[in-house]
Amino acid sequence: MSRPANPEKFSNPCIQWIDERLPIFTMLIKEYRVFPMPKNANYLWSFGGIAMTMLILMIVTGVFMAMNYDPNTHGAFESVERTMRDVNYGWLLRYAHMNGASFFFIAVYIHVFRGLYYGSYKTPRELLWIIGVIILLLMMATAFMGYALPWSQMSGWGTTVITSLFGAFPLVGDGLVTWLWGGFAVDNPTLNRFFALHFLLPFVILGVVFVHVWALHQTGSNNPTGVEPKTPKDTVPFHPYFSTKDSFALVVFLTLFLAMIFFAPLALTEADHFKQFDPMQTPDHIVPEWYFLPFYAILRSFTLDISIPFTNIILLPAKLQGVVAMFGSIILLMFLPWIDASPVKSARYRPIYRVMVFLLVIAMFALGYAGSQKPEGLPVRIGQLGTAYYFAHWIILWFISRNGFMGVIPKEQTLPVPASISDDPCCKH
Amino acid sequence: MDSNEDGATRRDFLYLTAGAMGAVAVGTAAVPIIDSMNPAADTLALATTEVDLSSVQPGQTITVVWQGKPVFIRRRSPDTIAQIRAEDWHSFRDPQSDQDRVQKGHDEWLVLVGVCTHLGCIPKGSKPMEPKGEWGGWFCPCHGSTYDQSGRIRKGPAPHNLKVPDYAFKSNTLIVIGEKPKSAPKAA
C-alpha cells in the first residue's frame, strides 16, 4: 500500500511508518529544525525557552513533592517538614521548587522586557503577546496559591491579605471573599482548594504555552531590528544555530539556579515562612514574594478615599482604587499592541521610547523596593512615584506614537530603519 | 590537514560531548526525583513491631500489622508439629523443611507474612471460622492457593511458600518482628 501523496522522507522505515500516520516528525523538522530564525536574534531571545524549561522543572518537582504533601491545616506544615527531613532528597525537591518559582519569574520578566523593548507585541504578533499576558496572569495565580501550601505564618497571612482584596469590590465583595475562602476565615477549605488549583493550573499554563508557541511559529520570531526577514539571507535554521545558542544560555541560567539551590536556598525567603500558621497572630511585617512586590506597591500606593467634596460620601475608597490599579496594571499590557501606534518596532530606532522603557524598568525596581518596606514614610512616596510613572508610561506612549498631545507631549521622531536584517549596519555578521 | 575537515571533526566532538553531558545532567537529576519515592527515613524507622505472645493459646492464630502488612503468628500443638514433620517435603513445589521455617527452641511458633505469594491477597485460615484448606493451614480465596501448617505452598498457583519475616525472641513470650535473630536462627 503506497501513498504517492506522501513520498518517502525518512530513511528509517520505523519513523517513516509513524510519520505517514501521524506526521509528528514532519512537524518537528518544520518547527524545530528548518524553522527560520532571524540570524541577529540576541541572547534575550533565549529566555522563552528558558522559561519553558523552568515550567517543566516546576511541574516535575511539584508533582513529586505533592506525593509527600498533606493538604490539611493540621498536617500541611508537618508534611512539608517531613519532606525536608525524612523523604529522600526531599530538601532538594523543595528548595528547587521554592527557588524555581523565583527563577521562573526572572526568566519570564526578562522575556517580557525583551518583548517591550523590541516591539514584539506589534503586528503581526498581537495575539502572541496577549496569550503571553494570559500566561503571566496564570503564573501569578499559581505562585500565589503555591505560597499558601506550606501553611506557615507567611502562607496564611499572605493568603488572608490578598484574598481580602476582593472584598474591595462594591456589593459583591464580602460574598466573593467568603466564596474564595469556603468559610469565614482562611482555613482548611481554603487550603484544600488552593492545593487542587495549584496542582491544576501549571498544566493549564503548559497548554497555553503550547498555543503561545503555535502562534509564534505562525508569525516567526521578531529580532533586534524589528524588520521582518525578507530573504533567506536574513535567517538561519533553528537547528543547529539556535538550538545550541539557546542551550548555552539555558546551561548558564541553570547554573545560577543550582548555585542558589545549593548555597543560598533561603536568600529570598522570610523567617516567618518557617513558623507554623497561627490564625490568632499576624506577623509584624507581611511581604509577598519578590516577584509580586511591584504590584503590591501599586496596591498600597492609593491612600486617599475619593469622596464628593464637602461631604462624607465616599465614591471610590482607597482600597478599591488600589485593587483596580493592581489588577489593571497587568490587564493593561494586553492592550499594548493598540496603545502603541508607532510603525517602528524596535526601541533601537525610537530614542524617546527607549528612554521610556528604561524608566519603566527603574520604576518597577523602585516599586519593588517600596513593596518590600513597611508602608510608612518615604517608601510610600517612592511607591506612589513609581505607580504614577507606570500608568503615565502608557498614556505618554499613546500620544508620542500618534501626533503628540497639545504640545505637551511631542510626536516621536524615529531613526532610519535598515531595509533588511542583513543591511543592519550596527550588527553586520 | 584540510582545515575544513579538521573543523568538522571538532564540531562533531563538541556536539557529542555537549550531548553526552546533557544526557548525564538529565539522568543525574532524575536520580533524586525517583529516589524520593522510596520509603522515607521515618517509614524505614518504623521497621519493627513488638508482639506479646503470652495470651496466645495452642492452635490459635493471631494477626498483627508489620510494615503495613498482616503477619500471622500461629501457636502449633506438638501433635501438629509431629504430623507435618513426618511428611516428605522434598517433593513440594518450594521444598523446605518445617525446621527451616521456625526458630530453634521455639518450634511451636510459626510466624508468616500473611501475603499470598501469587498476587498479594491475604489468605484465609487465621480466624476460627475461616476455611483453612485441606492441610489445615491457609487458603487464599483469590486463586485457590493452599498452604499447610508450616505455611508451605501445597496446591494452587502460588510459586513460593509464605514468607517468614525476620524476627527475634526477646523472651519466651515476646518477639520483635523485623529484627534479625541474635543467635543461630534456624532449628537444626
Next chain:
Amino acid sequence: MKRLLCVFAVALLVTSGAVYAAKPAPKAPAKPAATATTMPSKGEKSAESTANPPPPAKPAPEGNCPAATEETAIPKIVNWPDRGVFGHYDMASVQRGFQVYREVCSNCHSLKFLSYRDLQQLGYTPDQVKAVAASVTVQDGPNDEGQMFDRPGRPSDHFKSPFPNEKAARAANNGALPPDMSLLVKAREGGEDYIYAILNGYEQAPSCVSMFPGMNWNKYFPPHQIAMPKPLNDGQVSFSDNSPNDLSHEAANVAQFLAWASEPHMEQRKEMGIKVLLFMFVFIGIMAAAKCKIWEDVR
C-alpha cells in the same frame, strides 16, 4: 578562538560571581583579631574543638532610656563554622548543644519535628540513641483492651514535647508560649546569632523602665521585655568532654545544635552543590565552544 575564550571566561565569571554573591554573607564584622574566634572544624580533636567566643560586651544603658520599640541590632560575635560554601557543623559542638537542650531548654521548648533517630547524625551510636529515647516515657495505644499505655521512647519516636498541648504550655508559662525549637534558627532573623544574643542579652532592667509583671529585660529581644526568665548561666551544664562551660560557650553550643536541628541536610546539600557546580562549569565551557563553533560560519 579568541571569541570562544572570551565567551567562556564571561560565563565563568558570571557564575562564580553568582556563587560568591549567593553564599551566606560571611559574618566578618570589623572586630579586633584577638576577640574574633572561630569554632574549629569537627576534624580537630574534641578537646580543642571548643567554641571560644568572647562574652558580649556589657552594655551601659545609663543616661538615655531605651524605648520598648527601639531595637538593638543583633551582634555578630561568633564565626559560625556552618557559614559559607564549605561550611559544616562542628558536630562536637552540636553534641554539647544537644546536652544543653536536653538539660535546660527541653523543660519548656519542644523539638517536635525531630526524632531521636536523627541524633545518630551527631555521631551517637545506635545504642546511645536508644538510651536517650528510652529515657522518656511516651504514651502509646490503644492496646488490645482499648487502653492507652505508657512505654519507653524508641528511636523512631519524635522528640517528646514538654507539654501535651499549647494551652498547657501557656498555662505553665504565665500565658507565654515557648516556641518549638525544630526550626528556630530558620524562623528568626539572624539565625544562630539571634539565639546566641538572646541567651547573652539578659541584664538588669534600666531603672527608668517600668517592667510588666513576670517579664524580664533582654537587650536583644525586639521589645526588650521577654517572658522567658534567664535560662542559662555560667557553669550550668557540665559538658562530658570538659570543654568550657561559661555562658557564652553554652550559648554558642546550643545555637550550633539548633542550627543543625533546623537544617540537618546542610552538609549533604553543600557537598552535592560543589560537585554539581563543577560539572556545570565544564558544561558551560563545552556549550560555549559548541555555540561558537557552529556560529563561526554565520557572516
